[in-house]
Amino acid sequence: MNDLLRLTPLPSDERACEALASPRYELLPLADLQQAADALPAGAVVTVTCSPRHGLARTLTASETLAAAGFRVVPHLAARLVRDRGHLAEAVARMTALGIDECFVVGGDAEAAEGDFATGLALLEALAELPTRPSRIGIPAYPEGHPHISVGDLQRDLEAKARFADYAVTQLCFEAAPLLAWREQQRQRGMSLPVHAGLPGVLPRKRLLGLATRLGLGPSTRVLGRQKGLIARLLRPARYRPDTLLEALWPHLGDATQGFAGVHLYTFNQAADTRAWCEAQCRRQCAWKTSDSLSVTP
Structure with a gap:
């Protein structure tokens, strides 16, 4: 059936359309x-993002540029790159001066802490004591696990961090099954923190495979190289697009209680292609929702 002749969308469709139309x-x-x-x-x-190679200063400088351009900016604060409480207060003050009132707290990829904060939880606890604490704080979640942290420790860490956070964002994932299984597990454990689904952007498959290996991403990365035969390789698009992943997650998007509150797109600075994909999906999935006069039966 033509999408333009579909019935008026269900509430779940409305929520999913809104989530896809305003991604991070x-x-x-x-x-x-x-x-x-x-x-x-x-x-x-x-x-x-915030990396050991470039440090927190690079992140804050980039945030200044983006804030001046009118974006709603969310800097990452990597705990292992923050020297002490004074350094943290300076970073928050710099954010406040720019009108930035949200941050994303991670442990960071540095092998050793530069100062007093070895974990994201330690930084969250310090942030909570600041009089100028950002009004919104996000934390990462790892549905496919972490290469250096056990599943049990990850769960305990998430539950401890949730007390200080306003939302979580899942690590990059290429299949819906681990995301949905993890989300259901969290629901059963009583976690009420809204979760944004982390989706890969549009990237060359070869580059994405390299990034996945370097970042230690989970087993869902096997979808990037699943087709091995010559004909399959010739027919397979050179660029990865998360169409199948989005389709599987669609019924669960926009549901902050049991599904995913929103969509977080890992662009790796391939922003033009990723935005074009996202807007094309919006047109395909949601263009018909504003045409109430097309409420015909199939």
Whole structure:
């Protein structure tokens, strides 16, 4: 049946459309940051990563640039890169001066802490004591586990962090099954924290495989190289698109209680292609929802 002739959408469709229409875009504070930002919708939510190589200062400088351009900026604060409470207070004050009132707290990829904070939880506890604490704080979640942390420790860590957080974002995943299984497990454990589903953006498969290996991502990365035969390789698109993943998650999007409150797109600065994909999906999935006059029976 033609999408334009579908019935008026169910509430779950409405929620999913709203979630897809306003995703979070993650950018890396690299040389092509400005080019990536120029490709995004005006006023979009943009998160900025923080790496051991470039440090917290690079993240905050990039956040200044993006805030000045009118984006809703969410800097990552990597615990292992924050020296002490004074350094943390300076970072928060700098954010406040820019009108940034949200941050995303991670432990960080540095092998050793530069100062007093070895874990994301320790930084969250310190943030809670600041008089200028950001009004919204996000934390990461790992449905497919973490290469250096046991499943049990991850769960205890998530539950401890949830007391200080307003939402969680799942680590990059390429299949719906582990995401949905993990979300149901959290629901059964009574976790009420809203969760945003972390989806890969549109990227060359070869580059995405390299990133997945370097970042230690979970077993769902097998979908990137599943087709082995010559004909399969010739027919398979050179660029990865998360169409199948989105389709499987669609009934669960926009449901902050039992599903996923929103969509977080890991762009790796391929923002133009990722935005184009997202908007094309919106047109395909949601264009018909505003045409109430097309409420015909199939």
